Amino acid sequence: MAVAASATETVDLAGRLLIPAFNDGHCHPVMAGLETFGPLVSELDSVEAVITEVGRYAAENPTADWIIGGAYDPSLAPGGNFDSAWLDAVVADRPVMLHASDHHTVWCNSEALRRAGVTTETPEPTLGRIERRDAEGSHGTPLGTMREWHAIDYLRRAAPATTIDEGVAALVSASRIANSQGVAWMQDAWVERGEQAAYLEAVRRNVLTVRTNLAFRIDPDNWRDDIRAFTDARVEVEALDRPEMLTAKTAKFFVDGVIEGGTAQLLAPYCGSHDHGLPNWTRDALIEAVAAADRAGFQAHLHAIGDGAIRNALDAIEHAIATGPAWDRRPVITHVQLVHQDDLPRFAEMGVIANFQALWAQEDGMMLNLDLPRIGRERYDQQYPIATLDKSGARISFASDWPVSPNDFVAAISVAATRQTADGYPSGGWTPHERFDVEKGLLASTLGSAYQGFTESWRGTLAVGNAADLVVLGSDITASDPLAMRTVRPEATYLGGVLVYSRE
Numbered sequence: 001m002a003v004a005a006s007a008t009e010t011v012d013l014a015g016r017l018l019i020p021a022f023n024d025g026h027c028h029p030v031m032a033g034l035e036t037f038g039p040l041v042s043e044l045d046s047v048e049a050v051i052t053e054v055g056r057y058a059a060e061n062p063t064a065d066w067i068i069g070g071a072y073d074p075s076l077a078p079g080g081n082f083d084s085a086w087l088d089a090v091v092a093d094r095p096v097m098l099h100a101s102d103h104h105t106v107w108c109n110s111e112a113l114r115r116a117g118v119t120t121e122t123p124e125p126t127l128g129r130i131e132r133r134d135a136e137g138s139h140g141t142p143l144g145t146m147r148e149w150h151a152i153d154y155l156r157r158a159a160p161a162t163t164i165d166e167g168v169a170a171l172v173s174a175s176r177i178a179n180s181q182g183v184a185w186m187q188d189a190w191v192e193r194g195e196q197a198a199y200l201e202a203v204r205r206n207v208l209t210v211r212t213n214l215a216f217r218i219d220p221d222n223w224r225d226d227i228r229a230f231t232d233a234r235v236e237v238e239a240l241d242r243p244e245m246l247t248a249k250t251a252k253f254f255v256d257g258v259i260e261g262g263t264a265q266l267l268a269p270y271c272g273s274h275d276h277g278l279p280n281w282t283r284d285a286l287i288e289a290v291a292a293a294d295r296a297g298f299q300a301h302l303h304a305i306g307d308g309a310i311r312n313a314l315d316a317i318e319h320a321i322a323t324g325p326a327w328d329r330r331p332v333i334t335h336v337q338l339v340h341q342d343d344l345p346r347f348a349e350m351g352v353i354a355n356f357q358a359l360w361a362q363e364d365g366m367m368l369n370l371d372l373p374r375i376g377r378e379r380y381d382q383q384y385p386i387a388t389l390d391k392s393g394a395r396i397s398f399a400s401d402w403p404v405s406p407n408d409f410v411a412a413i414s415v416a417a418t419r420q421t422a423d424g425y426p427s428g429g430w431t432p433h434e435r436f437d438v439e440k441g442l443l444a445s446t447l448g449s450a451y452q453g454f455t456e457s458w459r460g461t462l463a464v465g466n467a468a469d470l471v472v473l474g475s476d477i478t479a480s481d482p483l484a485m486r487t488v489r490p491e492a493t494y495l496g497g498v499l500v501y502s503r504e
């Protein structure tokens with residue numbers, strides 16, 4: 001009552017639900033913002049539709065030197081293999097480069113391959129794969145589908161870098177979208193050298209309306225230099241002295257790729273092959289690099305999808321704890337797709353936060369068409385063990401991986417609670433023993449990720465004295481059917497008590 005009496009404004013919620021704003025434990029806002037400026041291919045459901053949209057964009061933007069966009073659905077072509085010739089049919093004179101929604105794959109046209117210098121003679125990169133036509137060995141002609149960083153890097157080096165102004169514009173666009181989804185804090189899970197500059201500028205101009213923690217990506221080939229460079233970058237962010245808006249506490253490691261692309265690191269081989277995937281790090285190098293980043297005071301944030309990658313990530317964290325100083329390190333493993341039974345208890349034992357993109361725990365086209373054939377039914381049904389890890393005492397946080405998938409937390413909480421698609425498939429839910437009820441999903445999306453971001457002492461719950469980072473949902477999702485609740489929308493979002501989104 002004392003709080004209400006001193007309030008400057010009283011809002012009648014009229015039966016709607018007020019909760020702490022969502023905190024997105026892993027996303028890529030600059031990428032998401034930039035995607036809104038290129039060809040809009042992310043909602044399209046056929047290769048033809050993607051090509052048509054690229055053609056439209058090219059015609060309407062005749063001065064764009066490179067056409068860069070995302071993110072197409074990689075399950076639209078068999079095996080996720082897309083041909084440069086399909087894009088050449090609409091744009092032949094300028095390079096085109098499209099990110100797949102997994103963001104571990106790029107589809108490009110022939111002009112992009114030419115500018116990047118990728119030819120039949122280009123050797124296979126160690127940490128990447130150039131898909132080829134008639135690929136007997138590694139000397140077929142490049143197809144136009146490039147997997148993982150060292151293959152994608154050929155194109156990224158040839159394409160123009162994002163300017164600071166473009167980065168700020170992307171953050172303005174990303175902030176608007178995130179606020180409309182009720183998000184008030186986010187973990188940017190992939191910041192390269194120099195990319196903090198756009199954030200610093202956005203905070204100075206007061207146009208960033210989502211509190212952000214940066215995770216700098218540590219490269220397997222340059223990790224010692226990276227840790228030094230990122231320690232300096234952290235000093236830059238701290239010198240800005242706006243810790244309520246921008247921090248840089250975290251180091252990101254891509255331990256492996258994705259199951260859909262056959263690049264996730266598995267303990268047992270992919271079905272019908274001897275292939276265990278494409279780890280980005282050797283176990284020894286990962287252990288050494290994670291410990292070094294930990295000693296430099298960075299929270300570890302490890303992308304690990306296959307059971308082999310998750311085991312190595314846990315081993316690296318174990319080593320950092322055993323050899324490093326005692327501190328509040330809060331290590332994070334994100335994606336947590338396929339966990340070996342023996343490794344499940346290690347999350348709770350070591351205080352490892354399991355960061356889930358709960359929206360992925362449903363049998364959509366990607367899961368059924370790309371994951372199931374690659375890993376087989378038994379491993380498929382072990383994916384995303386959210387309830388099991390929660391019961392083991394592990395801390396759970398939710399994230400979107402936006403723009404890999406939408407930052408719709410209501411939908412993510414619904415999927416976690418039902419393990420069903422929006423159409424209710426399958427009835428009774430896929431792996432129903434892993435269902436995670438709506439109240440728990442809400443906690444993982446608010447307090448869970450606030451803890452992950454070291455902000456739980458002043459936000460992430462509704463409490464007197466906390467920052468008023470709030471979202472109003474259209475109705476009480478804790479009282480509705482967990483499948484039907486998916487259509488409930490955020491109606492208003494507040495950042496520190498300031499209205500940053502209103503549905504009206």
Ligand SMILES: [Zn+2]
Pocket residue numbers: 026027028189401404
């Ligand atoms: Zn990601």
